[in-house]
Amino acid sequence: MKIRIFRDLAGIFLIYALYAVLTVWLYDMDLSAWQPADIWPIDMLAGSLLGMLLWYVLGEWVIRPHASATTWYGTWFALLALILGWACFVFIMESQDTSANPNPWLHFLGGAGFFYLASVLFSPLFAKYLIWPAVIVRKW
Numbered sequence: 001m002k003i004r005i006f007r008d009l010a011g012i013f014l015i016y017a018l019y020a021v022l023t024v025w026l027y028d029m030d031l032s033a034w035q036p037a038d039i040w041p042i043d044m045l046a047g048s049l050l051g052m053l054l055w056y057v058l059g060e061w062v063i064r065p066h067a068s069a070t071t072w073y074g075t076w077f078a079l080l081a082l083i084l085g086w087a088c089f090v091f092i093m094e095s096q097d098t099s100a101n102p103n104p105w106l107h108f109l110g111g112a113g114f115f116y117l118a119s120v121l122f123s124p125l126f127a128k129y130l131i132w133p134a135v136i137v138r139k140w
Contacts, residue, residue, distance in 0.1 A: 008056065008122040015121070016049045019114045026106055040094040041106065047086040048111040051079045052118045059124030072127050076119065080112060087111045 023029075023041045058075055087107040094102045119127075120134045129135045 004125070005060070008124070011122040012049075012052055012056065012118050015114055015118045016045065016052070019045055019048070019110055022110065023106065026103055027101065040090050040097070041103070044087060044090045044107045044111050047090070048083050048115050051083045051086075052115050055079050055115075055119060056122070056124050059127045063126070065126040069130075072130055076127075076131065080115060083111050083115050084108065 023045055027038065027041050029035075029038050029041075055076060059072070063071060063075060087104075091102060091104045091107050094107075116131070120131050120137060123131060123134065128138065
């Protein structure tokens with residue numbers, strides 16, 4: 001059991017590492033010289049990662065295994081809605097910063113897309129095949 005949890009968490013962090021690389025590349029961030037405008041894309045990445053980790057923790061230790069599908073889907077969609085709301089907030093705050101170069105597609109598609117991808121591939125045990133197309137894709 002512990003090996004499965006570590007494997008899932010390692011997979012989640014690997015997916016979000018790809019999101020971080022994509023963020024640095026699209027924003028052309030100079031990692032040696034930190035700019036105040038660079039905080040918003042990192043906040044979006046952190047918010048999406050936090051939502052995914054919350055999904056994993058809730059699914060693994062809080063939601064009962066025999067809970068209804070409505071509970072599972074409701075929790076997942078509520079977290080997705082929070083991530084999209086956070087993307088709206090980040091985009092608004094980034095648009096107000098004159099030194100920033102806003103990239104709303106990265107916030108919305110990146111934040112929600114990487115949350116979706118990570119939950120398809122690395123959802124907790126009792127929600128392993130809940131998100132489509134996990135039944136087709138996930139064979140481990």
